[in-house]
Amino acid sequence: MRKNIVAGNWKMNTTVAEGVELAHQVNAAVEAATDLKCEVIVGVPFTHLTAVKQVLTAVNLAAENCADHVSGAYTGEVSAPMVASTGAQYVILGHSERREYYNETNAMLKTKVDLALEAGLKVIFCCGESLAQRKDGSYFDVIKSELTESLFHLTAEQMANIVIAYEPIWAIGTGETATSDQAEEIHAFIRGLIAEQYGAQIAEDTTILYGGSCKPSNAPELFAKPDIDGGLIGGASLKADSFMGIVTAF
Ligand code: PGA
Numbered sequence: 001m002r003k004n005i006v007a008g009n010w011k012m013n014t015t016v017a018e019g020v021e022l023a024h025q026v027n028a029a030v031e032a033a034t035d036l037k038c039e040v041i042v043g044v045p046f047t048h049l050t051a052v053k054q055v056l057t058a059v060n061l062a063a064e065n066c067a068d069h070v071s072g073a074y075t076g077e078v079s080a081p082m083v084a085s086t087g088a089q090y091v092i093l094g095h096s097e098r099r100e101y102y103n104e105t106n107a108m109l110k111t112k113v114d115l116a117l118e119a120g121l122k123v124i125f126c127c128g129e130s131l132a133q134r135k136d137g138s139y140f141d142v143i144k145s146e147l148t149e150s151l152f153h154l155t156a157e158q159m160a161n162i163v164i165a166y167e168p169i170w171a172i173g174t175g176e177t178a179t180s181d182q183a184e185e186i187h188a189f190i191r192g193l194i195a196e197q198y199g200a201q202i203a204e205d206t207t208i209l210y211g212g213s214c215k216p217s218n219a220p221e222l223f224a225k226p227d228i229d230g231g232l233i234g235g236a237s238l239k240a241d242s243f244m245g246i247v248t249a250f
Contacts, residue, residue, distance in 0.1 A: 002204065002205050002206060002229055003038070004038035004039070004223070005039045005040075005041060005209060005230040006039075006041070006209075006230045006231050006233065006246055006247045006249075007040075007042070007062060007092075007124060007163075007233065008026070008233050009043040009092060009211070009232055009237060010042065010043060010045065010048075010064075010238060011064065012045060014238070016047060016048050019048040019051070020048070020051050020054075022238070022240060023042055023048075023055050026243055027055055027056050029240055029247075030058040030059050030244075030247065033244075033247070033248065036247065038247060039060060040059045040247055041061065041062050041124075042056070042061060043062035043063070044061065044062070044063070046063060046065075049063060049088050050086045050087075053088065060090060061087065061089060061090070062091060063078070063083040063086075063091045063092070064092050065078075065092065065095075065098055066080040066093070066115065066119075067079045067112070067115075068108050068112050069115075079115070080112070080119035080121055083119065084119040084120050084121050089121065089122055090121060090122045091116045091121045091122075091123055091124070092123075092124045092165075092232070093109055093113060093116065093124070094125050094126040094146070094150065095126045095167070096130075096167060106145060106149035106150045107149065109125075110149060113150055113151060113154070113162075117158055117161055122161045122162070124163045124164075124165055125147075125150065125162055125163070126166075126167050126211070127143050127146040127165070128143065128169055128212070129170075130170065131170035134170060139168075139186075143186065144193060147164070147190065147194075148193075152197050156198050156199075156202055159202055160202075160205070162206065163206075163209060164206060164209070165208075165211050166183065166190060166210055168183075168186075168212050169212075172213070172234065174212075175213050176212075177212060177213040177215075180218075180225050183210045183222060183225065183228060184226070184227055187227035187228050188226075191206065207229045208229050209230045209231050210222050210231050210232070211231060211233065214231040214233050214246060215242065215246065216236070216242055216246055216249065219249035220249045230250075231246055
């Protein structure tokens with residue numbers, strides 16, 4: 001049975017002290033909640049990982065990126081083993097902001113995925129199309145290439161440590177959410193691709209998150225869809241009450 005997950009992606013927000021306070025509030029709310037139907041993760045800046053880890057008991061921790069090398073002369077980079085050494089369980093890879101602003105390619109992401117898994121991290125792997133690709137109809141091909149070129153070299157055993165996040169770029173931070181039907185169409189497509197590559201059981205077991213202006217008001221409808229197993233949450237993860245409004249949406 002696949003897991004439901006709600007993961008925050010704080011992006012480049014909060015000081016360490018603010019981040020620790022936010023993590024503390026989220027953790028307390030998750031701890032107090034009874035009958036939660038999802039795993040909860042916070043994705044935080046590298047600088048925050050160690051301090052945030054100290055206040056988490058009921059919430060898992062993710063980095064927002066890792067390097068495409070293990071160690072060495074790569075000034076400013078942070079490797080997957082370094083992330084793992086903070087106690088983080090996850091790393092978010094392939095976010096559209098990384099692809100667009102930092103030129104991350106499918107090939108580079110393949111390397112990052114391998115290094116993250118080698119370091120014992122689970123990967124939240126993001127894919128999704130731009131507005132132009134949505135309009136010209138190429139979005140199925142775009143998503144297929146992102147998955148094929150960065151993930152589908154993995155073994156079936158390794159796929160158990162991959163969570164996929166579908167994040168249409170036109171819906172990220174724009175207030176414009178994909179409709180639940182638009183999202184479900186892509187989620188079902190992604191699950192079908194996994195089934196073709198790895199078989200029906202692994203496809204059934206893979207958690208696929210939706211991301212893009214997900215908030216407490218639209219999360220219930222999105223999460224009610226059969227192939228939407230939770231969310232990757234940007235803006236709404238920066239306040240404990242709005243994030244918890246999504247965590248409790250199942
Ligand atoms: P958003 O961001 O919820 O602010 O749209 C989602 C994401 O980029 O992961």
